[in-house]
Structure formats: C-alpha cells, structure tokens
Amino acid sequence: MQVTETLKDGLKRAYTITVSAAELEAKVQEKLLEAQPEVEIKGFRKGKVPLAILKKQFGQRLMGDAMQDAIDGAMKEHFEKTGDRPALQPDVKMQGGETWKEGQDVVVDMSYEALPPIPELDSSKITLDRLSVKADEASVEEALKNLAATAQDFKERKAGVKSKDGDQVTIDFKGSVDGVEFEGGAGEDYPLVLGSNSFIPGFEAQLVGAAAGDAVTVKVTFPAEYGAAHLAGKDAVFACTVKAVKKPVPAALDDELAKKFGAEDLAALKGQISDRLEAEYKGASRAVLKRSLLDQLDGLVKFDLPPALVDAEAAQIAHQLWHEENPDVHDHNHGSVETTEEHKKLAERRVRLGLVLAEIGRKAEVTVSDAEMTQAVLAQARQYPGQERQYFEFVQKNPNMQQQLRAPIFEDKVVDHIVAGAKVTEKEVSKEELQKFIEALDEM
Structure with a gap:
C-alpha cells in the first residue's frame, strides 16, 4: 500500500493511495478464511466448503469489502502518521471507476482541508466581570403583583x-x-x-x-x-x-394566594419568587460574561481557517437568516440563498471560536457525561407532552440530534474551564444595568 502526496498548499491536502492487486487478493483470502467455518453449502459439511468454491460464490462481494477496508485502513494510518484532522469529510474518488477489473491495482485520489494548528491560549490574559444582581424587595413585590394579576x-x-x-x-x-x-x-x-x-x-x-x-x-x-x-x-x-x-x-396578596401557587404561605412564595429572579439574573449575567469571553478569544487567537468550513458555515447562516426573514416558508423548496460578506465575516468568527473551544476542550479532556446527555434529552422531551418516549427513541437513532444536544453542553463546560483560569472580577450591578448589558448583546 502506497500513499503519495500530490498537493500541500496551506491547509489543502491531496494524496494518491495505491492498493496493489496482491494486497487486495490477500485481504479477500483473509475474509474467506474468516467466513469458512460458518458457511454451509449443499454437498459440503458446515466449515468444509473449499476456498475456491467460496471465492467463486462470494468473491465479488468480498472484493468490494476488501477494497473498502484497505482504503479505510490506509486513510486511518495516514491521519495517525501525519496528525492531520480533516475539516470536513475527505473527498475520495477511485481512478478508473467502473473500468477497474479484478487483478488490477486500486488507485484512489483523496483530498481534504486540514484543521489548522491552534495556538495555545493563555487564560490569564482574559479579564472578565461577573455581574451579580440581588433580588430586592421592590422587584419581588412587582413580580408578586404580576403573579396576583394572573389569578385575578x-x-x-x-x-x-x-x-x-x-x-x-x-x-x-x-x-x-x-x-x-x-x-x-x-x-x-x-x-x-x-x-x-x-x-x-x-x-x-x-x-x-x-x-x-x-x-x-x-x-x-x-x-x-x-x-x-x-x-x-x-x-x-x-x-x-x-x-x-x-x-x-386583583387577587389579595395573602397566604391563600400563595397556596394557589403551591407555596405554604406568602413568605414562602416571596422566597420562591426571589430565588427565581436571582436565577434569571444569574443566567443573564452568564450570557454577558460568555459574550465577553468569546469576544476576547476572537481577538487573542488567530490562525488560518479552512475555506470549505467557512463557506459551509456562511451558507448555513445565510439560509437560517433567510428563513427568519421569511417565517411563512417552512420547507426548503426555495431558490438558492446567496451569501454576503457579512455572512462570511460572521462565519469566520464562528468557525474560529468553534475550533478554539474544541481544541481547548480536547486538551483539557472535557467530556459530556451520559447523565448530562440524559438531562438534556429530558429537558427537550418536555416540549413534546405525551410523546416523550417517541422523542427519546428518535434521539437514540439520530446521531446528528445527539450531537446537537451535546454541543452546547460541551461548549459551556469549556467556557467554565477557561473562566477558571481567567482574571474574574465580581461586580454587583442593578437590575436596570444588567438589562442594558443584555440589550447590548442583541444589538451586536
């Protein structure tokens, strides 16, 4: 088996993989020997069918399997040896195609864009403000009155x-x-x-x-x-x-109102409201901190980006934005959506940050546990009351959906890992100030 480099330009790579006819024949023979003990053909006892007969009957199919195994093995060995990680699925084409005949060498052209080397990040260079807001009495009373209005x-x-x-x-x-x-x-x-x-x-x-x-x-x-x-x-x-x-x-602000909402008394209901408000503030504060972190990462770490990955992301962004502007169209039976420089700029940021976070997570051995995945599936399943079981089965059979659920969990854990090494200042602000920070995020 021979792998010959034909292109190395920036992140673009191309190779020719040659699998000799002798190697293919040896793999077919190996597969025949593996299968022989379990094969039973009329006129022969189980496991005693001659290899020549097995080859005549199953050789064509096994040749295809052997060819695929050989190419997959060569690609795996190549990536292990070079350390390359393809940005997208490599493009693999067999020379000769349908004109190939048994007894000939198999020659395959493989091309891909490699993921770039990601520079090391010094987390201590990142400075962040962690905003905190206390649920004051006025906010609790306002929320309580709004709650009472729903029970009017x-x-x-x-x-x-x-x-x-x-x-x-x-x-x-x-x-x-x-x-x-x-x-x-x-x-x-x-x-x-x-x-x-x-x-x-x-x-x-x-x-x-x-x-x-x-x-x-x-x-x-x-x-x-x-x-x-x-x-x-x-x-x-x-x-x-x-x-x-x-x-x-309006409903009276008393213990009876509290009981309607599952609290023991009015004081307990106020405590629940206070906890809920502070949880909301905490979530909003994290969103502000995360955006600040990503903005700093985008400026701190620079490297070449795989063009195909950027183009694919830009196309996806353009398509998503088109549907947001045309909410009445729910299918994809529409004309092509052109990408703009703005789409490409946003795609470059997303790809860069995605690669940085993925690399930091890989080196830090960040993983998403089965328990965390189960919680994520449960949370999504609640959106389909009465169909929770079907949703679970759908996720189990759909690797893409599993990845969609896993990705944000992984990202948040990597963000936590980076924040742990950054310079973080605790900063208490008012509810109104936090709201302004959140509104600023929407404008970006």
Whole structure:
C-alpha cells in the first residue's frame, strides 16, 4: 500500500493511495478464511466448503469489502502518521471507476482541508466581570403583583356602568354571514375579557362602552388564513346581548394566594419568587460574561481557517437568516440563498471560536457525561407532552440530534474551564444595568 502526496498548499491536502492487486487478493483470502467455518453449502459439511468454491460464490462481494477496508485502513494510518484532522469529510474518488477489473491495482485520489494548528491560549490574559444582581424587595413585590394579576377575579359593576378594556362581559351571541347563521357562531353566557384578543380581530373593541342589558351589533371580517375555509375572508355580523359587565379585581396578596401557587404561605412564595429572579439574573449575567469571553478569544487567537468550513458555515447562516426573514416558508423548496460578506465575516468568527473551544476542550479532556446527555434529552422531551418516549427513541437513532444536544453542553463546560483560569472580577450591578448589558448583546 502506497500513499503519495500530490498537493500541500496551506491547509489543502491531496494524496494518491495505491492498493496493489496482491494486497487486495490477500485481504479477500483473509475474509474467506474468516467466513469458512460458518458457511454451509449443499454437498459440503458446515466449515468444509473449499476456498475456491467460496471465492467463486462470494468473491465479488468480498472484493468490494476488501477494497473498502484497505482504503479505510490506509486513510486511518495516514491521519495517525501525519496528525492531520480533516475539516470536513475527505473527498475520495477511485481512478478508473467502473473500468477497474479484478487483478488490477486500486488507485484512489483523496483530498481534504486540514484543521489548522491552534495556538495555545493563555487564560490569564482574559479579564472578565461577573455581574451579580440581588433580588430586592421592590422587584419581588412587582413580580408578586404580576403573579396576583394572573389569578385575578371579576366583580360585577353597578347597573348602567359601561364596560372598559380589561373588563369581563358575559354575552349571548349569534353570528351570520350574508344573513345566514353558521355553525359554531353562537354562544350563551360566554365570559369574554375585553382586550384579551381571544375572539376575531375587532370583535372585542366593539363591546367596549356597552352596559349590561345592551344589544350590540358587531361587524367583523374573518382573517384570510382562518381555520374554517368557508369563513376565511368573509364579512360577518354578530348579534350580541350583554348580560353582565364585571371589573377586574386583583387577587389579595395573602397566604391563600400563595397556596394557589403551591407555596405554604406568602413568605414562602416571596422566597420562591426571589430565588427565581436571582436565577434569571444569574443566567443573564452568564450570557454577558460568555459574550465577553468569546469576544476576547476572537481577538487573542488567530490562525488560518479552512475555506470549505467557512463557506459551509456562511451558507448555513445565510439560509437560517433567510428563513427568519421569511417565517411563512417552512420547507426548503426555495431558490438558492446567496451569501454576503457579512455572512462570511460572521462565519469566520464562528468557525474560529468553534475550533478554539474544541481544541481547548480536547486538551483539557472535557467530556459530556451520559447523565448530562440524559438531562438534556429530558429537558427537550418536555416540549413534546405525551410523546416523550417517541422523542427519546428518535434521539437514540439520530446521531446528528445527539450531537446537537451535546454541543452546547460541551461548549459551556469549556467556557467554565477557561473562566477558571481567567482574571474574574465580581461586580454587583442593578437590575436596570444588567438589562442594558443584555440589550447590548442583541444589538451586536
């Protein structure tokens, strides 16, 4: 077996791999000997079929397997010897193709872009601020009031008082299109909160200002994308009778409210709110710290990037952004999306940082445990209530999905590893200051 270098230009590599006919024949013979004890053919006892007959019957298939094994072995030996790691799957083509005949040498052309050597990172050169925010009493009280608003009740207004936005009106209604009532267009004693946007657009606004006992004619147009095709885009008239008008009454901030949300008493509920707020602040603070770290890494470590890897990432970015700008298109049956210099610049940053983090993680022997993967799968499975088992089975059978779940865990662990060696200053800030840092991230 012979490997000959044909190109070495920057990160581009090309080689010719030659597997002699004798080597192939030896591998076929080896496979025949391995299979012989288990083969049983009419006229021969199991394990006693002559090699010549085995070769005649199975030789063609085994030749293909032997060829693949030989090429795979040569590639593996080459990468172990050179230390090269291909940025993408190597391009492998057999010379001669379908014209190759048994008894000839097999010659294969292999080309790839090698991953570049990554410079060592001195973590001590990285300086970071770890922002911390305390959940003050005002923030807890504000969150508590918002929570109470979700548990609000409604109290009937005095007779003759007109409804306002946010009130609950109890109505009877009948809908018609072109004077003909339609199925599902009627209801009795229906409690509707004005401004909740739970009815057809424009419906609730026409009930603002009505009092109990009023008859109101509501005219609306069904949306063009309405679920019932026979109503989509049609003008409709609803004859409504307002039977009651009730004003919203926030729930009392007491132990009973706390029990509704699973807490023992109001003090315990406040403690839970405080913990939740500080967890949110901590998550936001980590996002700010991580962005600062990545920005510094991007400036500290420079090296040549594999062009094919950058092009692939730029194409993916362009495609993703196109779908964000065209949310109504859910498939990929659209024209090609051109990449721009902006896409390429972002791709270069992502590829550079991805390679740096991967190399640091490799050298630090950072791994993602089975327990961490299980937790990640569980977290994702909760998004599919009732289908958790199917999701687990899908992940088990899908290596790409496993990698998508593993990658962010690995990245976060590498970030923690780098932060441990960096100069980190604890800095207490207000909730408003932290919010400004988060908003700045979105603008970048």
